[in-house]
Amino acid sequence: MSELYLVTDTDMGCRAGHTVPYIVEEACRAGVRWVQLREKTASTRAFVELAGELKRITQMYGARLIINDRVDVALAVDADGVHVGQDDMPHHLVRKLIGLDKILGLSVNNLTELQEAKGADIDYLGVAAIFPTATKQDTSSLLGLEGLREICRQTRLPTFAIGGINAGNIRDVMRAGATGAAVVSAICGHPSPYEAARELSLLMSE
Ligand SMILES: Cc1ncc(COP(=O)(O)OP(=O)(O)O)c(N)n1
Numbered sequence: 001m002s003e004l005y006l007v008t009d010t011d012m013g014c015r016a017g018h019t020v021p022y023i024v025e026e027a028c029r030a031g032v033r034w035v036q037l038r039e040k041t042a043s044t045r046a047f048v049e050l051a052g053e054l055k056r057i058t059q060m061y062g063a064r065l066i067i068n069d070r071v072d073v074a075l076a077v078d079a080d081g082v083h084v085g086q087d088d089m090p091h092h093l094v095r096k097l098i099g100l101d102k103i104l105g106l107s108v109n110n111l112t113e114l115q116e117a118k119g120a121d122i123d124y125l126g127v128a129a130i131f132p133t134a135t136k137q138d139t140s141s142l143l144g145l146e147g148l149r150e151i152c153r154q155t156r157l158p159t160f161a162i163g164g165i166n167a168g169n170i171r172d173v174m175r176a177g178a179t180g181a182a183v184v185s186a187i188c189g190h191p192s193p194y195e196a197a198r199e200l201s202l203l204m205s206e
């Protein structure tokens with residue numbers, strides 16, 4: 001199964017002429033099985049409606065739907081899980097709210113945060129940021145491939161690298177020991193999300 005993880009961006013999709021449901025369906029058609037709905041400015045109503053639409057699409061393809069930051073939205077649409085970072089709701093409270101059966105992802109940006117996450121009831125780590133990215137403004141300092149390699153070496157949890165990953169560097173990311181790679185612009189900003197996802201999947205399995 002492809003461990004390519006699509007994180008959505010409505011504005012970026014719009015600029016490329018795509019809606020988020022279109023991007024998600026094309027990516028799923030290309031084999032993507034991890035989808036995170038990330039909406040930083042949408043109203044709660046719009047967020048829930050989009051999440052419901054993505055739930056139908058991801059279910060059709062057997063892909064997981066993860067909701068960024070918002071436990072309430074995840075619960076409202078019975079999503080597969082939630083992804084939180086260091087400034088979001090603490091992961092132990094998220095776990096309490098979503099229950100044991102849902103997927104919980106946590107961002108770690110350095111080795112200290114990795115240590116703090118030891119023993120926590122989380123299912124995977126988002127390891128960030130690997131390379132420079134224009135997609136998120138408030139990123140932590142860059143880990144680079146060396147930082148990624150060290151974090152992967154020190155954990156048994158699945159690791160999804162994120163930040164500036166594209167067709168030119170995804171093989172290096174996988175060689176550094178990541179379980180998978182999470183991307184926004186490489187798929188959402190591409191003229192063909194299907195072709196982009198196919199190429200990335202092929203490269204990461206080489
Ligand atoms: C897979 C994955 N990894 C990291 C992040 C970043 O989460 P966070 O630090 O909470 O930042 P925002 O995405 O909420 O801006 C992620 N979303 N997904």
Ligand SMILES: Cc1nc(C(=O)O)sc1CCOP(=O)(O)O
Binds near residue numbers: 130140162
């Ligand atoms: C959602 C997200 N989190 C990051 C972090 O550093 O925590 S970087 C990022 C966006 C990654 O976008 P792109 O694939 O276009 O570089």
Ligand SMILES: [Mg+2]
Binds near residue numbers: 068069083084085
């Ligand atoms: Mg967050």
